[in-house]
Amino acid sequence: MIKTQNRVTITEEDFTIEELISVARYNLPLELSESIKQKIKQGRALVDGFVAENRVIYGITTGVGENSKIRISVSESRELQKKLIMSHACGMGDPLEKEVVRAIMVMMIKNFSHGYSGVRLETVERLVEMVNKEVIPFVPREGSLGYLNHQAHISLVLLGIGEAYYQGILVDGETALKKALIRPIELHEKEGLSLINGTVDMTAIGALAVYDAIHVLKAADIVSMISFEALKGTYYAFDPKISQVKRHPGQRKTTDNIHKLIENSEIAERFKDYRLQDALSIRSIPQVHGACKDNVDYVRTVVEREMNSATDNPLVFNDQDGARAISSSNCHGEAVALALDFLAISLSELANISERRIFRLVSPEYSGLPPFLIEQSGLNSGFMIPQYIAAALVSNNKVFSHPSSVDSISTSGGQEDHVSMGTSAALKALKVIANTEKVIGIEWMCSCQGIEFLKPLQPGAGTKAACDLFRKYVPRLEEDRILYKDMRKAEELIHSAEIVKHVEDKIGPLQV
Template identity: 45%
Template sequence: MKKILLNGENLTVSQAKEIVDKNLEIGISNSTITKIKTSRNVIEKWIKNDEVIYGVTTGFGEFKDVKIPQKDIEKLQHNLIISHSAGVGEPLPRNIVRLMLLLRINSLVKGYSGVRLELVKQLIKIFNFGITAYIPSQGSVGSSGDLAPLSHLAGVVIGEGYAYFGNELLPAKHVLAEHGLRPFKLSAKEGLALINGTQMMSAFGVEVLYRAKRLSKLADISGALSIEALKGTDTAFSDKLQRVRPHTGQINTAANLRRLLKNSKIRLSHIDCGKVQDAYSLRCMPQVHGAVKDTIEYVNKVIETEINSATDNPLIFAKSNEHIEGGNFHGEPVALVMDFLKIALSELGNISERRTARLVDGSLSGLPRFLTAKGGLNSGLMIAQYTAASLVSENKVLSHPASVDSIPTSANQEDHNSLGSIAARKCFEVLNNTEKIIAIEILCSCQGIDFLKPLKCGKGTGTAYAEIRRNVKHIDEDILMSEHINAVCDVIFREGFIESVEKSAGKLS
């Protein structure tokens, strides 16, 4: 399999996700090696000349004015890693940790961090071997980067802390030894370069964005299935209507819905029913789903800029022989968009649950109450809607913006922090909840469509319905509902479901 060469310039969200999910091998090009060496040569010269450089020949944070003797420079970097490994809480998901390492390598190879080539090679070996650090999820305030999480990541490099060996958690030095590696001895600037960055929040950003793009398409599919089950109209999805309010996401959502519902026999069966217009949760899908799509696109632009950025401090500009102390580690750009994205994803769940509520309400749907033909003895999908409502309400709490908060650290030297790490973790939770909300809508809409037989769905909705029914049967008698919800999740979130619908309906935007 071809090796992926990182250069710190053009890594995309989808590429990063693919590298981690498929365990692709990474490396660096000769031109990248030259940049790394040039940057390091400048650092070595400054150290030889005993120049005062923050974090290289001085302490950190409030200790910025403490000059460190040359004999202690290596110990300074080691102490930095172990003292800053102060995380608490549940461990980060292993794929998030792998993304963190990938993104940190991609930042370092830009050639502005002043690290040795040997360190970059060690990081690449650790990544390619699949060595994954145990990193507590809590402890970052999102400025000076994700210090605590990245310190736990760096700890594995120097043989401190813990890492996974298969499914077993072992001391990092033992895991390194199992792969023929020794703990790496850090030199000047290298500890700081490893932990000063936004890679934890950015890793969550990559994971959430990749799945949010697919979820956006699934929401259109679930909404179209609800249109079928509720005998709604596609009139509101007219391209002519969208063009006079030309938001890209709105136009694309309406086009998706038209493709999915094309040739629907259910629609033809009630085309002259006299109903003028549907409820907002059906009629306004282009406006709501479309706004979410536009949000995803904006967030993607910010995250892809961030994952190809130099985010430590100070940064080394070898051509002009400068070290510039600044704030590229500050997580505000990521914090704001993670808050924005979790609000958007919450709305996607909100409108989906409203459609589910209509599906189970016999007085609104025209379908059997709670989608069971034997109501009373059976409760049908009554409590599935409760679950969706619960998740929607939980999302509202999680969507409070973390970025509006700040708390000073390091004796007020670091007096404004982004809290982007919290925004990113909460965004991940909102995504997980919203995926389940959409799955519940699909479960309910397919159950509703069953009661409309022998009428057939449209080109796209028909394929989606058939794929669900191949794997998840109609609920005739009450069953363990959580298993049915999980079964729908297994179908719609596996690779191939969206693609099969697109094969019938055409590419969804």
């Protein structure tokens, strides 16, 4: 994958999460290299040869799933492809976010770019046109066991049916294509099956989740150190020697981040001997945040491997064994499903420890600060209820952290008797990340308030930068006011990674 300032070009090079995000979220145009176009054409030539020979091949001259026992004539094969798209497009619920749909479309294109699917170049280029001209299919959120449903709704629009957003307005698929000056296609043999197959939906959603998780991890390090200062923590627990004798890289990275964030902190220096030992939610930040970093690093590896894999079924090959189509199960998403369940658990833990710090900040018996971080706490509730909100979000995360991948329900007459539930794992991970962003935002709001009571002592270079950013948008709480807008602003600044960008501009890059 080659990324320039103006476009992303799919080549034989590995495709990264950042490159996917640059197209799906930030709307960089996408194109295929000439060498990739040739690979796609070569794969299609194999399928055309199989059709001409009238070979018995799954999904080309047979039905699919349990219907694979039924022979389909060559003359019926193209009709089968359209019927596959229509019959499988039966999702339910609210639509996926537009960036999620775009990410799935990009992963469909990448999946076909290997040349092992046998899809025509014309079909792949039509998908590229839809991405670049921002024709975003309406894709219901619910109904995927790991593949099929989301891709089917996207593929409807390729045919000029279904529904899509064009320039932000939901119209029928035919109208969307017409307005974007894109011609609908007529599917050829195998194309309908390939369009709905593969792990592209869970992988695309997983890539978005990993990208956001990386920024949440950095934000959590930043905000936790404001809490550390507000709670008069002792920095002895963060001595680099501690991380040298426990050999987890995430712990070392977190310790390094901590020292950058609180460099030149008058607060940390004044209170280094305030207590012998802090509570675990403070002194174990390197161990807990570090473990989450290591887990996210593992998930990133799995997701990027899958992003660069051929996940269709069947796959077509032409090598020393001759031209053949092999039915197997690269469309099974177990590796991604397990990893994304792990991601949800990791981010839930990040929120868990954050909420415990919020609790300490608002509790005077632990913080030594005014009750609920407000003067006249009898008359004012201060930050009492934001801690309730954080507790509710953390509780919800515990439910979402139940693994999807341990479940499987037999489908298609028993032919598909074990499925990964990877798309459920991916969507669940997005929920956990969104909740964690909210919890970290609440901690940020509370810790910035707490540190106000320690003036004129100054915080560290990184923590001061974060507090200054927050105060740019949200004033100190002097007496009770409506807080949900303040909390929403904190969440926005974390989700957009503005807090990370602002702090890194001041102190340099943080590790994750």
